[in-house]
Amino acid sequence: MTIIQLEYLLSVANCGSFSAAAEHCFVTQPSLSMQVKALEEELGVVLLDRSKKPVIPTEAGEVVLSRARETIKAYNCIRESVAELKDETAGKLRLGVIPTVAPYLLHKFLPAFVRDYPKVELEISEMVTADIVEALRRDRLDAALVAGGTCGEGIAEHELFGDRFFAYVSPNNPLYERSNVRIEDIDLKDLVILSAGNCMRDQVIELCQAKRNMPSHYTFESGSLDTLMRIVDCTSCLTIIPEMAVEYVPADRRDRIKTLAKGATSRKIAVAVRRTYVKNSIIRALTDTVMACVAR
Secondary structure, three states: OOHHHHHHHHHHHHHOOHHHHHHHHOOOHHHHHHHHHHHHHHHOOOOEEOOOOOOEEOHHHHHHHHHHHHHHHHHHHHHHHHHHHOOOOOEEEEEEEOOOOHHHHHHHHHHHHHHHOOOEEEEEEEOOHHHHHHHHHOOOOOEEEEEOOOOOOOEEEEEEEEEEEEEEEOOOOHHHHOOEEOHHHOOHHHEOEEOOOOHHHHHHHHHHHOOOOOOOOOOOEEOOHHHHHHHHHOOOOEEEEEHHHHOOOOHHHHHHEEEEOOOOOEEEEEEEEEOOOOOHHHHHHHHHHHHHHHHO
16 A cells, blocks of 8 residues: 555545546556556455446545545655755645636736745646635645635635725716715616626625615626626726726726725635645745735
8 A cells, every 4th residue: 555546546536537536646547547446456445436427435435535634644744844844845735716816916926936935836726716615625726815714614714915895987887976985875786796606706795785685686797807897898887896906907997996985895815725734834935925925
């Protein structure tokens, strides 16, 4: 029995297929299948029900997987402890980033991170919050940049900084003449929002409906803040954008950005990490680099 065999077994269970697991582990499918089969033969039990789609663990497989997770965690902890003693930050970091953060923050801290921590292999995926949470729980991600308070049990969140909300208002909307917009004055029929799966969508809905009880009617939804702003530019609508997006609004459209009245909410940007993740030095490096970038 080897660590590689346990890691391959865990990957198949997480991915639901041998082909996806092989791609995830950067090996050929025959090599991965052979290692899993060798482990089953050594233990004398079938660990995966290959007749199911997706592939699922057998009863014996569930027991072995539980122990495999503990074993791999201990194995990684040994490597991390030695790296700490050597004052070395090294290893792989599989990082997820939500779509309302990725376009505005990644390019700011990535160059410094790559420069300062050349022994860290960074693998980045842009994903909505629900997919990030699932990936963290199934060990497909190690950490993520998310909106705080959105990940739930089993995932630790470390707050980094606050990110205020602003209104982005069409010149054809009655609220355009105001410099400061009250939430209760927003006509929900004019509000365009992010599509389902984006946590900022839920925050905006809560923000706008917490003040009153009235039916909502959203005429347009998108997975992109930039798309929402372009829709506002050519209609009489408005949308809500985070502070980190404000600097990317062209100068000739800055007049459409309105502060929200006192008492309006903001969000906290956080690093979310699996509670079993042990590469603390890498997380500290990520956190320090992001905060230094924000400070600048």
